[in-house]
Amino acid sequence: MGVDIRDLRIAIGGKEIVHGVDLSIGDGERVGLIGASGSGKSMIARAMLGLLPPDVMVTGSVMLSGAEVIGAADRTLADLRGRYTGMVFQNPGASLNPVLPVGRQVELPLRLHYDLTRSERVERVNAMLAKVGLPADVAAKFPHELSGGQRQRVGIATALITSPRLIVADEPTTALDSITQRQIVDLLVSLVDEAGASMLFITHDFSVLTRATTRCVVLDEGSVVETGETATMLAAPQDERTARLVRAARTLTLRVSREGADRETDRGAAPSDDATADEHEGEA
Amino acid sequence: MRFVLRRLLLFVVALLAISVAVFAMLRVLPGDVAAVMAGVNSPPERVAQLRAELGLDRPLAVQYLDWCANLLHGDLGASMLTGRSVSEQVGVRASITFPLITLGLLVALVIGIPLGCAATLARGHRARAAYRLVSIVGGAIPALWSGMLLILLFGRGVGLIGVLPSQGFPAAGWGAPVQALTSLVLPALSVGIIVGAGLMRYTRSALGELAASGYIEMAMSCGMTRTQAVRQVGLRLAMPQMVSVVGLTFAEMITGVMVIENLFALPGLGTGLVTDVGNRDLIAVQGELFMLAAFFLLIGLLVDLAHRALDPRLKASIGGNEVSA
Numbered sequence: 001m002g003v004d005i006r007d008l009r010i011a012i013g014g015k016e017i018v019h020g021v022d023l024s025i026g027d028g029e030r031v032g033l034i035g036a037s038g039s040g041k042s043m044i045a046r047a048m049l050g051l052l053p054p055d056v057m058v059t060g061s062v063m064l065s066g067a068e069v070i071g072a073a074d075r076t077l078a079d080l081r082g083r084y085t086g087m088v089f090q091n092p093g094a095s096l097n098p099v100l101p102v103g104r105q106v107e108l109p110l111r112l113h114y115d116l117t118r119s120e121r122v123e124r125v126n127a128m129l130a131k132v133g134l135p136a137d138v139a140a141k142f143p144h145e146l147s148g149g150q151r152q153r154v155g156i157a158t159a160l161i162t163s164p165r166l167i168v169a170d171e172p173t174t175a176l177d178s179i180t181q182r183q184i185v186d187l188l189v190s191l192v193d194e195a196g197a198s199m200l201f202i203t204h205d206f207s208v209l210t211r212a213t214t215r216c217v218v219l220d221e222g223s224v225v226e227t228g229e230t231a232t233m234l235a236a237p238q239d240e241r242t243a244r245l246v247r248a249a250r251t252l253t254l255r256v257s258r259e260g261a262d263r264e265t266d267r268g269a270a271p272s273d274d275a276t277a278d279e280h281e282g283e284a
Numbered sequence: 285m286r287f288v289l290r291r292l293l294l295f296v297v298a299l300l301a302i303s304v305a306v307f308a309m310l311r312v313l314p315g316d317v318a319a320v321m322a323g324v325n326s327p328p329e330r331v332a333q334l335r336a337e338l339g340l341d342r343p344l345a346v347q348y349l350d351w352c353a354n355l356l357h358g359d360l361g362a363s364m365l366t367g368r369s370v371s372e373q374v375g376v377r378a379s380i381t382f383p384l385i386t387l388g389l390l391v392a393l394v395i396g397i398p399l400g401c402a403a404t405l406a407r408g409h410r411a412r413a414a415y416r417l418v419s420i421v422g423g424a425i426p427a428l429w430s431g432m433l434l435i436l437l438f439g440r441g442v443g444l445i446g447v448l449p450s451q452g453f454p455a456a457g458w459g460a461p462v463q464a465l466t467s468l469v470l471p472a473l474s475v476g477i478i479v480g481a482g483l484m485r486y487t488r489s490a491l492g493e494l495a496a497s498g499y500i501e502m503a504m505s506c507g508m509t510r511t512q513a514v515r516q517v518g519l520r521l522a523m524p525q526m527v528s529v530v531g532l533t534f535a536e537m538i539t540g541v542m543v544i545e546n547l548f549a550l551p552g553l554g555t556g557l558v559t560d561v562g563n564r565d566l567i568a569v570q571g572e573l574f575m576l577a578a579f580f581l582l583i584g585l586l587v588d589l590a591h592r593a594l595d596p597r598l599k600a601s602i603g604g605n606e607v608s609a
Contacts, residue, residue, distance in 0.1 A: 051501050054407045054510070074509040082507030089505075095498030097517060098597055112507035142596045158506065 002027055003048065003166060003198065008060035008070075010043050010052070010222075018043055018222040020060070025166070030192065030199045032209040032230055034245065035219030041202045042090075044219075045168045048200070049085055050077035065165065082109035086159030088188065090171040092151035096143040102154050103129075103139030109162045128157045132187060149180040153187070160191055167192055167199040173208055185211045206234055206246055218242045287592060287599075295585045302577040303355065307348050310570050316340075317566050321364050351570075360571030365563050370571040373556070380453055381545070381552035384468050384475075385537040389530070391476025392483050395422075397526075399480075400487020401519070404495055405511055419488070422481025431474035431547045438470060452549045471548045475541050479533055486529050490522040524595040531587035535580045 003025040010018035018040040025031045035041050046052045048062050050069055062069040065084060069077065081087075086109070089095040097105055106128060107121045116124075126136045132153040143151055152172060159167055169188060173181035189212055192199045201212040209216055210230055218226040218239065226239040237243040310317075318334040319326070335341045339350065354361065360370035403415035437443050439450030448470050454463040494500060495514055499521060503513040519526075542554030553572070560568040592598050 046501075049505060051504055053496070074511070078504070078507050078509040078512070081505050085505075087502075087505035089498055089502060091498065095502040097499055097502065097521070099520060099595060108503070108506040144597050158502075 002063075002065065003200070004061075004063040005044070005048065006061040006063075008044060008047060008062065009058070010040065010047055011057040012055075016222070018047075021219070021222075021224055023217055023224070025198045025200055027165075028193075028196050028198055029215065030189065030201060030213045032213035032216035033200055033202045033219060034204060034206065034209055034216055036204060036245065038221075039219045040222040041204075041219055042170050045087070045170050045200065045202055049081055049087060049168060050074075051081075051087075079113075082164070083113040083162055084164050085166045085168065086162070086164040088152075088155050088159045088167065088169040088172040091175045092155040093143065093148065093175070096151060096154060096158075098143055100142075101139065102141050102143065102146070105143075106139070106154060106157045106161055109158065113162060124161065125157075128161050129154075131191065132157045132160075148176055149184065152176060152180075152184050156184070156188055156191065160195065163195050163197070165197050167197055168202070169199060169212075170202045171204070172201075173203070173205075181208060182211070188212065204245075206250075210234060218245065288589065291585060291588055295581055298581050299578060302581065303352060303574060304348070306570055306574045306577065307351060309573075310566050311344065313566075317364075320564050320566065355574070360575070361567040363560075363565055363568045365560075365565045365568070370568045373568065374553070374572055374575050376457070377551060377553045377556045379457060380468075380550050381538060381541065381554065383464075384471055384545070384550065384552060385534060385541055387468055387472035388475035388479060388537060388541065389534055391472055392479035392533070393530070395476065395480030396483025397487050397519075399484040400491060401515055403484065403488040404491040404514055404518070415484075415488070419481050419485045422477055423485065425478060425481075427474055427478055427541075427543050428547060430477055431471065431544055434470045434474055435547075450548060453551065467548075467550070471541070471544045471550060474547075475537065475544050479537065482533070483529070487522070487526070490525055491518045494518040494521055524591045527590045527594060528587050531583050531590070535583040538576060538579065 003023070005021060005023040008018060008021040008023075009016055021040075021044060023031075023033070023044070033041050033044065043052065043056075047058050048064070048069060050072065052058060058070055060070060064080060067076075067080065069080075096102075103122070103125050106125045110116055110121050110124060122139075125139060129136060129138055134150060134153050134157070138146065138150065138154070143154065146154065152175075155172070159169075167188075172188065173184050176184060185208055188199075188201075199212075201209065203209055203212075213230050215228065216230045216233060217224055218233070218241070220241045226233065226237065226242045228238075233242060234246060237246050316331070316335075318331050318338060318340055321338075322331045322334050332341075339347060342350075351361075358371055360374065362368065363370055363373060366373075399415065399418065403412065403419070406412045406415055435442060435450040438445055438448045440446045440448060442450065449463070449467045450470050453467050454460045456463075458464050491514055495510075495518060499517055500510070500513045503517040504510060508516065539554045539557070541552065542558065544550075545552040545555040553576070557569065557572050557576070560572060
């Protein structure tokens, strides 16, 4: 599913915060959207999926697989979401329904979009949980009974259960420690590639971006300042604002790598099994 | 299970404390129950005789234990004024007040929750202002005024569309179910509109916070419309708090409907308590106060158990098996 965004403008309370953004994602392409906090990244992601509150003014065009999102009816957008698109949120602890067992949460897109029997849904949920490295008994647990990494795996399972053509990942690693960050990015990338889906990966961290994307768009104060191959842009940023972000990311990456190395030393060895690492984290 | 047992134990302890408080309160009040019963000009011998008859000459601890033993058998004593059993009297009054407040609460829920949802989902300043106006006006109407207005509109014999009885409760009580029920419709509407406006504001406030949360966005990202997400996910998430509010509102309504009971000439619990206090029928007041306090405690217990059953996170925080992120 391709995405074509043209002249996207978003205003809250009469103040424009995204100024005419153009962005496109090809079939099977993984594109990064990077920018400092408050640059409008998450607003763009939400506008793409029609998730912004009704009092937010959105103009321009967002074509999702040939269908216009801006101005579309609520029902039309809801039919697209969860079926053709999936979203992975920044903080699964604040987005997974806290009173719903994990299995019921993961099956929600199936329940909303497909006419399946309960046992068929359970079968698919268990298969999906296994795919994201979670044991089947997690299905009966509530989000608060899981570690941060496990919750994000549940978030990914929910986003991917219907094999959508586009995944929007809104800073999916920000709330995690550096080791779990890497595991989650690798898991997301492998599952998206395996499904042949496209992905918009939003982050303010270049170190994560290089693992997750091949091309990226840099956003500053609501405007696109640079677009290009992720690796090239990291090596030789053209715009001063991009260069500033890259410098900040390098400092952060150095610090995070040092902290990560310290933690791995503390744990005795780098955990090879993702789920084990998460469980370890959960006990911490 | 441990929580339930602990909560039940707390209920029993609180009940005991309240029984002591109610018993002691009426003993420390100025005046002697026997003197009040005997009348102002009675000779001291008559008062002393009454004191002995009532067992008031015994030590306080013995009197208290005796009262508690009677309570356990459902015996609240006999009214000083009529000589009738207080338990029976409370039972008859409760058979009016409880159906009245249950109906009133149903009206409030039917009005408050859908309007609260609609106010949360309202688009545009005008629609939102209109809902705000409804909730403010609804909550600001005095019960007496809304009751009178309803009588003037629908009261049989006096109203413009006089279809419903507006005075009294059938002598046969619930033996005449249709008459009993229809006599409660206007009072229940009067109280329900006001309580409903309060519930509407509470629903709007609870859902307003949740509507901007990640939980609603997550449900929408799975394929729900905003309306579906707010109604299904938002309401479910707000339910533990809503249950607390509804439970406490229900408890408050027992005495809160007194004005309405008076207006519609319904001999309910609130009206009865005020009458008994006015008559200085201390035995009746003691029993009624205890029953009211016990009911408040029971509602508190049920609300706590429901709250816990509705929010699985509470089990973890009390059981201590929450996993850190």
